[in-house]
Amino acid sequence: MSAPYAKLPAWVDYGLIPLINLAVAFIVAGLVVLLVGENPFRAAAILVEGAFGRGQGIAFTLYYATTFIFSGLSVAVAFHCGLFNIGGEGQGYIAGLGIAIACLALDSILPWWALFPIAIAAAALFGALWALIPAWLQAKRGSHIVITTIMFNFIAASVMVYMLVDVIKPPGSMAPQTRLFLEGAQLPRLNWLIEMFGLGRIRSAPFNISFILALAMAWLVWLLIWRTRLGYEMRTYGFSPKAARYAGISETRIIIVAMMISGALAGMMALNPTMGDQHNVALDFVSGAGFVGIAVALMGRSHPVGIILAALLFGMLYQGGAELSFEMPNISRDMIVIIQGLVILFAGALEHMFRPAIQTLFASFSPRSVGMTEGKGA
Template sequence: MTTASVPLPNWITYGLIPLMNLMLAFFLSGLVVWSIGESPWEALKFLIQGSLGRGDAIGFTLFYTTSFIFTGLSVAVAFHAGLFNIGSEGQAYVGGLGAALAALALDRYVPWYVTMPFAIAGAAIFGAAWALIPAWLQAKRGSHIVITTIMFNFIAAALMVYLLVNVLIVPGKMAPETRTFLEGGQLPKLDWLMALFGLDLGPAPFNVSFLIALVMCYLVWLLIWRTKFGYEMRTLGISPSAAIYAGVPYVRTVIIAMLISGGLAGMMALNAVNGAAARLQVEFVAGAGFVGIAVSLMGRSHPVGIILAALLFGILYQGGADLSFEMPTITRDMIVVIQGLVILFAGALEHMLRPAVVRIYQQFAKA
């Protein structure tokens, strides 16, 4: 029996091994910082203080975390069905159009809590619609989902630029963006939540979409592990041939899974469009769709793991910005290197330490 097939307790598989991989990634990141003549401990201090040391820093960290939760869930849902959705970036982009149209139509007439369900539905429907064609091509024509979703990211970017420059732009303005939403189209900040912990949110755009993201985590958990369709998805993801032989409808399962995945990606726009900017702008997604791939891998495609992984990347994003300001020799590019090392060891090389852990575990189990 190979070490890859040796069963381990969940606390080792989902707790100890990811933690060891993460510590190794930070150790190598420390060596990179040390190699340019800076103190790794000082860098770590600035990273933590910049992301968790103040109320506004925590607010920005949780703002980034919210976006990564949505896109991480999007990738995870597709992955459980055996699909590698690389298109969350484009689906989130188009989802922003749905959320913005709801806000633009309703913000003059109703309060935000009436607009919010329509914005959620608009973001989800538009994101799901953008995932539909790649899903149909995969299910009916055998076109690889990775290729089609990557290509649709570029199409989404071009489409949104065209709409913002030629259709939705405010007359007389140069900036390619919609008008600013009135209060009826904006998601309010969660300053009251921060105040419960004695923290001042300050200018951080931490908003109600964070609570929506947590609700989506629970609903995804119910879908994957507590429904018949979730069981069919997981069966298809583990063995397509066995699933089809057992009667799982392949076309239906692939299309519905991708629609849900695209809808979750589209809902990421609530955080940036209705929450932070209060308008639809060019490139508001800012790479969150691609970060969601790493978040899903690190979180083992489980909602709890995705929350923790999204929080880690939120810390790296916000703390990295503060770190590059306090220590100018550590540029934003170096922060990207640190993020890449975390992805490498906690995602791509997640089983690198497993053989050693298995041997140690077996020795203790025999004792």
């Protein structure tokens, strides 16, 4: 999108401004902590200590980060194509169905390394198919993708409640979830990786091999977006649909492909909590991770490296937030939801708020660095 703003040095654009936005989001979050009568600095200290203090904490942080890398990448791929996929939550939820089918059918026959690729494919397929209808409607009928993906989140929730309560639930069981997966559908833990660094014995953290898959996907997304023809076409369409049309890029194809990749990534997010941690598919197992992806992608500026860093930050917030709620009963895990909202607000909707001021600042001592003689803001 052509921003009506003067050019700034790259380190300001990709380093300073996002950091300022993030800092403001955390300052406002600190004010909320103050409002409930706790000390924000102490809260921050407990949070960081809880997330990185011991090996156990680090393992949990990385476990949460795994899910957020997937959902962040999912949102980012769509962003590059100028599409806002708000449906990651639903795509991930439906992907749980694919995982359930694959795991329930094969977990007694196959070892985990044979079942894992099948489950990845199933999750990606279900996620991609759930994104296909909104994508097709956007491409062919011009229905706004934001609205349709929101609707599909709700439809996914209804479908999954129906499937889990009325179809998949083992007979005689009360809880709306599948039976426990057998050995074959339980992903190996990676906790030894952290123990190797001498960070203490980890008892029961669910940090597992899907973290490696997440990193691999981040690399693949980078490859796709910046090193392939398809990625170039997606970025072209995202930058200017008119130019893309003029260049002979098929609008229908690019929207559908981008959304299906986005949906597949959102679908893979379901592997981590189901096969990696709970060893079943339960009601509401996604629990908002798809929405966290929006904050992660915005904060990471839709770049895989940024997304990994942002996912780690949110992983830290989730893990540290759990510790925090023990220490400060007034601050529950829901504090993260506020922080998430503030990050989305300041790093997303208000990303240009501080730009004019910074521009003026730069122009005042080095007009050339701004690329214009006068940093005319708004």
